Amino acid sequence: MQAIVLVGGEGTRLRPLTYSVPKPMVPLLDRPFMEHVLLRLRDAGIAEVILAAGYLPEAIQRHFGDGREIGLRLHYVVEEVPLGTAGALKNVESLITGAFFVFNGDVLTSLDLGAMREFHRSKGGIGTLHLTPVEDPTAFGCVEHDGEGCVARFVEKPRAHEVTTNLINAGTYLLEREVLAAIPAGRNVSIERETFPTLIAANGRKLFAYATGDYWIDIGKPENYLKANVDILQGNIPLHTVGTTAPHVPVKSPSFVGLGSSVEGRAEVGPNTVLGRNCRVSSGARVSGSVLWDDVSVDRDAVIEGAILAGGVHVGAGAHIGRGAVVGHGEEIAPGVVIPAGARVPTPA
Helix, strand or coil: CEEEEEECCCCHHHCCCCCCCCHHHCEECCEEHHHHHHHHHHHCCCCEEEEEECCCHHHHHHHHCCCHHHCCEEEEEECCCCCHHHHHHHHCHHHCCCCEEEEECCEEECCCHHHHHHHHHHHCCCEEEEEEECCCHHHCEEEEECCCCEEEEEEECCCHHHCCCCEEEEEEEEECHHHHHHCCCCCCCCHHHHHHHHHHHHCCCCEEEEECCCCEEECCCHHHHHHHHHHHHCCCCCCCCCCECCCCCCECCCEEECCCCEECCCCEECCCEEECCCCEECCCCEEECCEECCCCEECCCCEEECCEECCCCEECCCCEECCCCEECCCCEECCCCEECCCCEECCCC
16 A cells, blocks of 8 residues: 655744744644655555655655565655646656555544544545545535535535535545546645546546544644644654653643753743743743744743744743744744744834
8 A cells, every 4th residue: 555645835834943944844742744644654554655845845755765664665756846736746647556545635534544444435436535524514525415425516615604514524534546647747736626526527436435533634824733742742642752741840741852952950841831942941931832843942030931942043041932833944033022822023024
């Protein structure tokens, strides 16, 4: 079984975090998000993965290489221009040998891929789409299906009075190779808006819906990225991690302290906090509900509440970073400065 992971997006919603790091490489606890995804695919019995890349692909290639170290065969196909979710699949058609999984590169889920594969085989359709329920479907693409699970219609971001289902497209598909014949080559094509509706209208082999209540989150927004880290800390989704809760320092559980990081006496870290590798939190500082990437320094009496700090940030003494703030790579926060709630430093262009 092969898999394609769509990692071509620029991660604009996560800026300034993604100015220097592609979205697949933002860390969840101690390792890049994409590494968690790939390890999950490996554990599900998938041996070969094609990464359809576009933005800062060198960072992904540099970290994973040919995939041998994590037990996978990785291929990289870099788009010269954005091709969309279906165009990216067409662009790797020569590498596809049979039925294949497709994963959006910003989705973290506990979906049982083996169970989805068995469902797909039992239905005999041209494709199977994972659906998940949400409280407010108006911000998503809703998918209607009949009593047999056959997909009937796609409704993109319906208004409140147009909602007929709370099941949305969850960004994981299992497709037969013949789907690729329905995708035109050489241009941007959306699988949600063009390819899937075309397959339904063709009235041939059917698309099926596979709806589950598994853990699911799109990490592409700062608030969701922060929530995903907290959910991992709280055990809502099991993942491979290497680190410590450092019981010998003042860390409130649940929290995660990366290798080489230190927390001085009289400092407070946690709960629901992640420190990357080689971070330093000085005496009197308070860090709660936040994610700090590698090599972040927090000077004495600084306060960080519910914020995200990229790698190499230095927070001066007595500074305050408010809830929902996002600070980009290598930024210097001067002593005593207040970064208000929801601010982004630097401000995205």
